[in-house]
Amino acid sequence: MEMALFGNNESGKTDAWRSYERALLPPVRDLHRFDTYVGHGGYEALRAVLTREEWAPGKVIEAAKASGLRGRGGAGFPTGLKWSFMPPVEPGKPRYIACNGDESEPGTFKDRQLMEYNPHLVFEGILIAAWAMQIDATYLYVRGEYADWIRHMERELATLYDKGYAGKRILGTDFSSDIVIHKGAGAYICGEETSLLESVEGKRAYPRIKPPFPAQKGLWGCPTTVNNVETLACAPLIINRGAEWFAGVGAEKHPGPVLYGISGHVERPGVYEYPTGMLITDLIDKVAGGVRGGKKLKAIVPGGASVPVLRADMIEGVTMDAESLRKAGSMMGTAGMLAMDEDTDMVKFLRRVTRFYHHESCGQCTPCREGTGWIENLVTRIDEGQGTLRDLDILLELCDQMEGRTVCALADAAAWPVRNTIQRFREEFEAKCRQSIYAVA
Amino acid sequence: MSDFIKHPVVSLPDRAPEPVFSKEELVFTEAEKEQIEAFRAQYPTPESAVMKTFWLAQEKFGFLPPEVIRLAADTLGIPFSLAYGVATFYTQYYKAQKGKYVLDVCTCFSCQLCGGYDMLRYLEEKLDIREGETTEDGLFTIQGAECLGACGTAPMLQVTNGPYVHNLSREKLDALIDALKAGKKPPFVSVTLPQDEDDLGGNRRSDAEATEVGQTPPAAETFE
Numbered sequence: 001m002e003m004a005l006f007g008n009n010e011s012g013k014t015d016a017w018r019s020y021e022r023a024l025l026p027p028v029r030d031l032h033r034f035d036t037y038v039g040h041g042g043y044e045a046l047r048a049v050l051t052r053e054e055w056a057p058g059k060v061i062e063a064a065k066a067s068g069l070r071g072r073g074g075a076g077f078p079t080g081l082k083w084s085f086m087p088p089v090e091p092g093k094p095r096y097i098a099c100n101g102d103e104s105e106p107g108t109f110k111d112r113q114l115m116e117y118n119p120h121l122v123f124e125g126i127l128i129a130a131w132a133m134q135i136d137a138t139y140l141y142v143r144g145e146y147a148d149w150i151r152h153m154e155r156e157l158a159t160l161y162d163k164g165y166a167g168k169r170i171l172g173t174d175f176s177s178d179i180v181i182h183k184g185a186g187a188y189i190c191g192e193e194t195s196l197l198e199s200v201e202g203k204r205a206y207p208r209i210k211p212p213f214p215a216q217k218g219l220w221g222c223p224t225t226v227n228n229v230e231t232l233a234c235a236p237l238i239i240n241r242g243a244e245w246f247a248g249v250g251a252e253k254h255p256g257p258v259l260y261g262i263s264g265h266v267e268r269p270g271v272y273e274y275p276t277g278m279l280i281t282d283l284i285d286k287v288a289g290g291v292r293g294g295k296k297l298k299a300i301v302p303g304g305a306s307v308p309v310l311r312a313d314m315i316e317g318v319t320m321d322a323e324s325l326r327k328a329g330s331m332m333g334t335a336g337m338l339a340m341d342e343d344t345d346m347v348k349f350l351r352r353v354t355r356f357y358h359h360e361s362c363g364q365c366t367p368c369r370e371g372t373g374w375i376e377n378l379v380t381r382i383d384e385g386q387g388t389l390r391d392l393d394i395l396l397e398l399c400d401q402m403e404g405r406t407v408c409a410l411a412d413a414a415a416w417p418v419r420n421t422i423q424r425f426r427e428e429f430e431a432k433c434r435q436s437i438y439a440v441a
Numbered sequence: 442m443s444d445f446i447k448h449p450v451v452s453l454p455d456r457a458p459e460p461v462f463s464k465e466e467l468v469f470t471e472a473e474k475e476q477i478e479a480f481r482a483q484y485p486t487p488e489s490a491v492m493k494t495f496w497l498a499q500e501k502f503g504f505l506p507p508e509v510i511r512l513a514a515d516t517l518g519i520p521f522s523l524a525y526g527v528a529t530f531y532t533q534y535y536k537a538q539k540g541k542y543v544l545d546v547c548t549c550f551s552c553q554l555c556g557g558y559d560m561l562r563y564l565e566e567k568l569d570i571r572e573g574e575t576t577e578d579g580l581f582t583i584q585g586a587e588c589l590g591a592c593g594t595a596p597m598l599q600v601t602n603g604p605y606v607h608n609l610s611r612e613k614l615d616a617l618i619d620a621l622k623a624g625k626k627p628p629f630v631s632v633t634l635p636q637d638e639d640d641l642g643g644n645r646r647s648d649a650e651a652t653e654v655g656q657t658p659p660a661a662e663t664f665e
């Protein structure tokens with residue numbers, strides 16, 4: 001049924017989403033308990049891949065490719081393709097998955113809901129991916145602040161081991177694979193995939209230079225695949241309902257169910273599950289109840305603090321998928337959408353964003369360590385009325401010096417909001433600047 | 442003497458800082474040692490167990506002064522310098538003693554727009570300390586926090602690396618401070634999904650003590 005409803009790229013532009021049936025977080029009471037999950041067909045996908053001929057590891061990877069699933073951690077990389085980068089199995093050389101539940105991108109709060117309400121879908125997804133890539137152990141990295149949710153998942157994971165669904169000889173087959181939950185301790189950078197690997201290894205989490213990529217040299221120098229929690233939770237859906245079903249949900253080139261985390265100045269903030277490719281205007285006006293108190297929308301950030309901000313007049317007809325957002329001048333990111341009303345001071349907004357990146361830079365690369373500090377200082381100076389018009393150009397120049405020149409993408413993520421917020425709200429910044437003696441570029 | 446030694450770039454302390462915990466206090470119980478052994482077994486190298494061991498040590502000692510870091514390192518059989526480097530990288534490991542209750546008020550991104558700074562400033566006034574400080578009775582520390590992953594229920598805070606308190610208001614902060622003074626930590630609150638409000642009557646967990654749903658956020662008064 002869903003296939004017919006969401007089988008084309010225009011799906012988000014009609015009202016078909018209203019009858020969408022949730023798949024990641026279906027409305028089932030106590031779905032987080034093992035028994036309820038199994039009672040609703042849980043772990044059937046795992047059983048299928050482990051016991052049926054047609055689901056040899058390579059076939060599962062093919063299905064992931066055919067589904068069109070793209071990573072939900074921010075970069076939107078095609079998942080099946082990523083899985084296929086794993087080198088062939090070598091005797092004596094362990095293989096790992098690092099499942100990314102660090103969720104520290106400002107404006108992002110969807111993985112937490114998934115881990116609380118459907119942890120077994122995450123575990124099942126991990127185990128299916130583990131079968132597909134012949135993985136020995138998965139480290140599920142969860143940010144340290146989520147202590148309560150970690151305890152919750154530890155309990156469910158213990159049940160899983162007790163019932164023989166994880167660990168040695170899963171479901172009585174020859175396949176063994178472990179899951180270990182790794183608790184972080186407060187550092188945004190640990191969400192970056194190679195930083196996460198360092199953190200699991202018990203080190204200061206400095207991102208690594210790539211190449212080598214994790215598939216070649218990941219955890220302890222062994223082949224490793226890094227995937228977001230929500231990405232892996234899609235795997236059981238692909239096995240159960242078919243790659244074709246998945247590919248038919250939402251936007252053609254960026255398909256599937258997705259968790260939108262909507263926050264900021266809306267009437268009804270929260271995590272919503274809908275197909276990709278929803279109109280941004282529908283998400284704000286119809287799903288989240290519109291802008292708070294009948295105010296006018298000023299701007300939105302579609303997918304977490306790292307992606308470019310869009311002015312309200314730029315979102316007409318734009319849908320939540322990589323293609324449409326790129327054309328509009330932004331990115332899908334984590335689908336954690338922030339809405340800002342007409343009263344929002346964009347200079348103060350940017351000032352806080354720059355403070356975040358300055359605080360979270362790991363300090364390894366000079367352009368990032370120094371640049372994020374300079375940027376924060378300059379934006380602060382402008383906000384306090386002490387800046388000059390020339391500062392705006394220095395800021396843009398700084399962005400040039402940071403983008404693409406560092407070990408990891410944090411420097412880029414810090415530069416994009418600066419560049420785009422200044423470009424798209426230049427009058428507001430200029431209004432706060434003292435008139436400069438320098439010519440305006 | 443070379444110029445370099447006459448003008449050292451760092452001034453070295455002439456002795457190690459006075460330890461906070463005595464030798465007698467600086468031990469793990471048998472049960473704790475067993476737990477640490479179990480952590481070790483989860484990873485191919487002992488270094489990897491350091492983060493979990495720190496969490497355990499911080500539960501026990503409240504914070505991680507150098508002697509506790511050394512204890513953790515020795516128990517795992519890894520170099521102290523390595524362990525020290527890890528402890529200082531992560532903000533949730535407290536390197537200095539803090540209040541009994543650490544209030545991490547989120548002022549980032551969504552919370553900034555929804556009154557996070559109002560909440561932070563109100564707490565500062567109420568407890569008569571500034572961000573980063575501890576009350577004289579040692580009960581409360583206030584900190585400004587980066588996004589804690591609960592933006593749908595902004596503004597929010599976290600109590601000592603534990604429970605989240607959502608949809609903050611001044612009244613809610615008053616009640617929280619009173620409860621904490623009486624030694625009552627807030628319960629775990631399950632944040633329900635708006636779609637569940639429509640489909641399931643809200644709470645989908647029969648084992649959740651308390652639930653809340655994201656509310657229309659207030660207009661921020663202080664926007665810093």
Ligand SMILES: Cc1cc2nc3c(=O)[nH]c(=O)nc-3n(C[C@H](O)[C@H](O)[C@H](O)COP(=O)(O)O)c2cc1C
Pocket residue numbers: 070071072073074075076077079082100101102103104105188189190191192193194226227228229231232408409410413
């Ligand atoms: C600075 C930085 C922070 C990141 N934080 C996260 C995060 O918290 N969670 C996440 O899943 N991915 C995060 N990512 C993206 C990861 O590096 C990686 O692309 C992702 O986990 C891969 O999973 P996916 O292909 O399933 O999306 C971050 C990237 C960067 C550069």
Ligand code: SF4
Pocket residue numbers: 189206207360361362363364365366368369406407408409410411
């Ligand atoms: S870009 Fe920034 S965060 Fe990334 S490795 Fe370099 S200094 Fe660290």
Ligand code: FES
Pocket residue numbers: 106107108547548549550551552553587588589590591592595597
């Ligand atoms: S911005 Fe405060 S929890 Fe995300």
